[in-house]
Amino acid sequence: MCQPTLTKVAVTGTVGAIFLILGCVLIPIGNDLIAYFVEEDVAIQPGTTAYESWLxxxxxxxMQFWVWDLTNPEEFLSGGVPHMEQMGPYTYEELRDKDNITFNPNSTVSFSPKTTYIFRRELSAGPDTDTFRTVNLPAITLANLFRVDPRLQALQYLxxxxxxxxxxxxxxVAGMLWGxxxxxxxxxxxxxxxxxxxxxxxxGTNATGEAIWTVNTGKADISQLxxxxxxxxxxxxxxxxxxxxxxxxxxxxxxxxxxxxxxxQLYVFVDDLCRSGFLxxxxxxxxRGVPVSHFSVPALLYANVSYYPDNQGFCTPAGNSPCVPNGLLNVxxxxxxxxPIYFSSPHFLxxxxxxxxxxxGMNPVRSEHETSFDVEMLTGIAFQVMNRLQVNVKVGPMLQMADARMVNEAYFPILWLNESSTIDKYNADFFISDVLVPQYILLGLIVVFIAVGGGLFVGAALTFVVVQYKKQKYRTTKSSTKEDLMKS
Incomplete structure (x- = not known):
C-alpha cells in the first residue's frame, strides 16, 4: 500500500535534486558566461559595441564655461580684495573624433584625439560675445617671468x-577662450x-589634432582596459x-x-591637468533605471603636503614646502x-x-562643483561624467605695471568649466535590454531552479519522513494489538 507513495516521493525528490543541482551549476557557469560576453564586448577593437562608442x-x-567677472576693479588695483561674480554657463557641444588610429601588436592602440567646439546658445546664459572684466594674463605671465631681473622689468615697463x-x-567670453x-x-x-x-x-585647440595617446585595448588582459x-x-x-x-x-x-x-579607485590621466589623479x-x-556607483575626486587630491605627504612631488620647484595652500595645483x-596658472575645483572647493x-564671491557646493563619474560596475561604462575645473592665476604687486603696484597677493579666478555627458534614454534602454535583461533572465532561471528544486526535494524528504513515521506507527499499533489479543 505504501510502495506507490514511496515511488512518487523518490521521483519527486530526484526531480527536485536535479533542479537544485542545475540551479547551483548555473551560478558559476552563468557568471562565466556573463564575464565572457562582457570582456568580448568592452574591449577596444573593431566589431565590439564599445569600439563604436570609443570612436x-x-x-x-x-563643455560649459562660467567666467569670473571682477566687479570692483578700482578697489582691487588699490590693494583691496577682488570681488568676483560668475557669469554663465556658456555651453559648447563637443564633437569628438580620433585621427591616425593604429592598432599595435602589444594589444595597444595609438590615436590622436580631435575635438570641435560648437557654441549652443539655447543652452547658454547669453551669447559668447558677452564681456567680462578680468586680469591681463599675458602681462601677468611676463611679469612672472621677469620678476627676478630688474632689467627685464624695465623692458616690460617700456x-x-x-x-x-x-x-x-x-x-x-569667446575671446578669453579662443583668442x-x-x-x-x-x-x-x-x-x-x-x-x-x-x-x-x-x-589653437578647436578642431585641431592633439598629442598622440597610446592606450591598452584590453584584448590580452581586460584588467588593463x-x-x-x-x-x-x-x-x-x-x-x-x-x-x-x-x-x-x-x-x-x-x-x-x-x-x-x-x-x-578609478585612476585617470588628465592631460589638461598635467597629472594623473583618482576618484x-x-x-x-x-x-535612467541603470544601477551605477558614484565616484568623485577626494579632497586629498588637492591637499597640501602637510595633510597628504604623497603630494610632495607636486611641489615645484622641488623642495618648496609646504607648497601652495590646500585646494590648488601649481601647473x-x-x-x-x-x-603662473593654478588649477583648483570650482569656487575653491x-x-x-x-x-x-x-x-x-566664492560659494563652493560639493554636489555642484566636484568632479565625478557615475559608473556601471559590471562593464566599467561611465553613464554620467562631470569633469569640473577652475583656472586661476597668481597675482601680486607688479612694479613694471604702473596700475598694479598695490595689488595684493591672491589666486585670482579666471573661469571654471564643466565637461559633462549623461547617457540618453535610447542608449540606456539599449544597455538594459542588451546587458541587464539577460542577467535578470539568468538570475530568474537560477532562482526558479533552486526554489522549485529545493521545494520538491525538501517536500519529498518530508513526505518520506511522514510516510516512514506512519508506517512505523502502523507496525507498532498492529504489534500492540496482537500482544493484547494474546494476553486476553
Missing part, C-alpha cells in the same frame, strides 16, 4: 607704455615679424619633482575596466611660457581658508 561618444558631450596695456581688461587681440602682441608684431597677435586660454601606456611619446611626465608625481596612471577617462567594486567610491544610485611648469580671505 565617437554615442551621447552628447558638453612695453606697457608702448602698448597701452592695463592690468584689468574687459574682453568677450582675442592682445595689446602686447600687437605692439610686438612689427618687431617680431609674422607672429599671432591673439591670446586665448584654449586658442583603457590604461594609458604613453602620452605624446612619454611613458612618464617631466613637470613634477619626483617619480611618483610624474607617473602616468589610469585611463583617459573614456573607459574603465569591467567588474569594478566599491573598494576600487573614490561615494554611494550607489541609478541613472606653471607645464604651461606655455611658464604662466576643498580650498584653504586663505583662498577665500583673498578673493570674495
Amino acid at each position: 565617437r561618444p554615442p551621447t552628447p558631450v558638453y 612695453l606697457n607704455e608702448l602698448s597701452g596695456a592695463t592690468t584689468v581688461i574687459e574682453i568677450p 582675442y587681440e592682445d595689446a602686447y602682441l600687437k605692439a610686438l608684431e612689427p618687431r617680431l615679424g609674422n607672429v599671432s597677435t591673439e591670446f586665448g586660454i584654449f586658442m 583603457g590604461e594609458v601606456e604613453a602620452y605624446d611619446g612619454m611613458t612618464s611626465l617631466e613637470w613634477w619633482s619626483d617619480e611618483y608625481a610624474n607617473m602616468i596612471n589610469g585611463t583617459d577617462g573614456t573607459a574603465f575596466r569591467p567588474f569594478l567594486t566599491p573598494d576600487d 573614490s567610491y561615494d554611494y550607489s544610485g541609478k541613472i 606653471s611648469n607645464c604651461q606655455a611660457g611658464n604662466a 576643498f580650498g584653504d581658508p586663505s583662498l577665500f580671505a583673498a578673493v570674495s
Whole structure:
C-alpha cells in the first residue's frame, strides 16, 4: 500500500535534486558566461559595441564655461580684495573624433584625439560675445617671468607704455577662450615679424589634432582596459619633482575596466591637468533605471603636503614646502611660457581658508562643483561624467605695471568649466535590454531552479519522513494489538 507513495516521493525528490543541482551549476557557469560576453564586448577593437562608442561618444558631450567677472576693479588695483561674480554657463557641444588610429601588436592602440567646439546658445546664459572684466594674463605671465631681473622689468615697463596695456581688461567670453587681440602682441608684431597677435586660454585647440595617446585595448588582459601606456611619446611626465608625481596612471577617462567594486579607485590621466589623479567610491544610485556607483575626486587630491605627504612631488620647484595652500595645483611648469596658472575645483572647493580671505564671491557646493563619474560596475561604462575645473592665476604687486603696484597677493579666478555627458534614454534602454535583461533572465532561471528544486526535494524528504513515521506507527499499533489479543 505504501510502495506507490514511496515511488512518487523518490521521483519527486530526484526531480527536485536535479533542479537544485542545475540551479547551483548555473551560478558559476552563468557568471562565466556573463564575464565572457562582457570582456568580448568592452574591449577596444573593431566589431565590439564599445569600439563604436570609443570612436565617437554615442551621447552628447558638453563643455560649459562660467567666467569670473571682477566687479570692483578700482578697489582691487588699490590693494583691496577682488570681488568676483560668475557669469554663465556658456555651453559648447563637443564633437569628438580620433585621427591616425593604429592598432599595435602589444594589444595597444595609438590615436590622436580631435575635438570641435560648437557654441549652443539655447543652452547658454547669453551669447559668447558677452564681456567680462578680468586680469591681463599675458602681462601677468611676463611679469612672472621677469620678476627676478630688474632689467627685464624695465623692458616690460617700456612695453606697457608702448602698448597701452592695463592690468584689468574687459574682453568677450569667446575671446578669453579662443583668442582675442592682445595689446602686447600687437605692439610686438612689427618687431617680431609674422607672429599671432591673439591670446586665448584654449586658442589653437578647436578642431585641431592633439598629442598622440597610446592606450591598452584590453584584448590580452581586460584588467588593463583603457590604461594609458604613453602620452605624446612619454611613458612618464617631466613637470613634477619626483617619480611618483610624474607617473602616468589610469585611463583617459573614456573607459574603465569591467567588474569594478566599491573598494576600487578609478585612476585617470588628465592631460589638461598635467597629472594623473583618482576618484573614490561615494554611494550607489541609478541613472535612467541603470544601477551605477558614484565616484568623485577626494579632497586629498588637492591637499597640501602637510595633510597628504604623497603630494610632495607636486611641489615645484622641488623642495618648496609646504607648497601652495590646500585646494590648488601649481601647473606653471607645464604651461606655455611658464604662466603662473593654478588649477583648483570650482569656487575653491576643498580650498584653504586663505583662498577665500583673498578673493570674495566664492560659494563652493560639493554636489555642484566636484568632479565625478557615475559608473556601471559590471562593464566599467561611465553613464554620467562631470569633469569640473577652475583656472586661476597668481597675482601680486607688479612694479613694471604702473596700475598694479598695490595689488595684493591672491589666486585670482579666471573661469571654471564643466565637461559633462549623461547617457540618453535610447542608449540606456539599449544597455538594459542588451546587458541587464539577460542577467535578470539568468538570475530568474537560477532562482526558479533552486526554489522549485529545493521545494520538491525538501517536500519529498518530508513526505518520506511522514510516510516512514506512519508506517512505523502502523507496525507498532498492529504489534500492540496482537500482544493484547494474546494476553486476553
